[in-house]
Amino acid sequence: MPILEIKNVSKFFGGLAANSDVSFSMEQGMIMGLIGPNGAGKTTLFNCITGYYPPSKGEVIFNGRRMNGLQPDKVCKLGMVRTWQKVRPLAKLSVVDNVMVGALVRTISLKTARDMAMEQLKVVRMEHRADFLAGGLPIGERKKLEVARALATQPKLLLLDEVMGGLNPAESDEIIQLILDIKAQGLTQMVIEHDMKAIMRISDRIVVLTSGEKLTEGTPQEVVSNQDVIDAYLGESHA
């Protein structure tokens, strides 16, 4: 059984179809890359999947359960969590407290939550930052904090929205390694990223969106050799 099925999902904002009739499914343990030009509807699709917006049409099925109409908090409790493209640190809380907020969805004990949080901070190599205020972190660490906080909710499916956006190559490499480590733990991931090299390296399959529609789907090799993709998206950079 696929862990996630997107069935004919559309999302309209007034007259604009930010997603139209998007379908694909994901198997347990895989990394699905989600690419497309700016404004293609990638973040909107995350919003529809995680309950931030109800899809205008279509269905989202997670672990066999229909998710339409569920609120983000419920979605998180059921095991699906996303990070934010425009990072959302809880600025006046410390780094470890930020991650604890994530962990607290699984426990009522602060002590347990703190242990869980420190564990996730180790995963993203930020233990030394535990007591810093989240609002004062540089962008690279804010992105990693997003990941640690999401991981602390102990998801079955992790949705990463441009966690490499705005990072330098060294930081991006660190994130790539992090995503692969998370995969090795058996966690399923959907990753939005603009950096083609990175997405090729980490993805098992890739879905390409343009103007809200699914252009194609396939393995990284299939996608980069697809003429439509080259025309529509890769054209500029790979020509």
Add this chain to the structure above:
Amino acid sequence: MNKRMLKAAIGLIVLAGLLVVPRFVESPYALHMMILLFLSVSQGQSWNILGGYAGQYSVGHAAYFGVGAYTTMMLMYSKQVAPWVGVWAGVAAVIAVALVIGSICFRLRGPYFVLASIAVAEIMRLSAINLTTLTNGAEGILVTEIPAFKIGERVVTDFLTKVPFYYIGLFLALLTLAIAYWVQHSKLGYYFQAIREDQDAAHSLGIHISVYKNIGLVISAVLTSLAGSFYGIYVGFVDPPTVLGLDVSVQIMLICIIGGMGTIWGPVLGSLLLVPLSEALRSNMITEGLVKIGLVSADSKVGLFLKENLAHAHVLIYGILVVLVILFMPDGLMGFVKKLASRRKREAA
């Protein structure tokens, strides 16, 4: 000795000191000031739980203060219900009011809660004025005799001096502080602060936003209601402007905003500043002080002007104070103290 033990020791000494004050202080005026201080701490800290920690600014806490005060007083006045029973009726009424406001406003984003909180307090005030059969209307309710509090046959107190009120006030302030401390050091506090910092992030991390906002509101409202009941019984009189007026709501907020929101000691510092200040303004102590130190002479034009007007400038001076605090200490007195402490630490290092 480590820092934690030092703090605990200081806390115990202060507490012991507060417990024995009535043994050594006989002046009813001094006790009265202490009682006002306790009341202020519990009001400010109650507001803090919702406003400071959860970031939901209520500009209508007079509603809970007034409903608590009125319920207790009305029951005592017309049904001879003892106040320590009536208090709980007040709490029940306040929970109902809070849940009605919360369940409507917290579904919506934006400033609805702020606006609705003002509106509800006004509705309560107007109801108190107009439901004359229940509330005596604008005349208010005067209850001078409180039944003696007995356990079995033994009279614990007959409420004839300020001493029992001193201890009840102290208990109330400590209770409120303890609950705020517990909130801060529990899942609830983390969730409140997450909601305050970023509602979308909080929601995506599994926090049911409206449930937690309602929990914060109910805790805050119940504690404010207790403070209101205490006020009613202590003063022996309630009328619409003194317990349900907009300035009551503003005063409650200011204690916390000036002291420092989202901290345990903020409302205490705020009270230590505001209670003496408002007392000084009210009783024209400032003018007398200025005259005494010879800055102005009592029968000069300025002196007469101050004498005439300063007491009425209460609200104006409050307003100026708030502006100054917000400009120069955006995190309140507590934020200022913390900044000083960390600067000293850095200099020492």
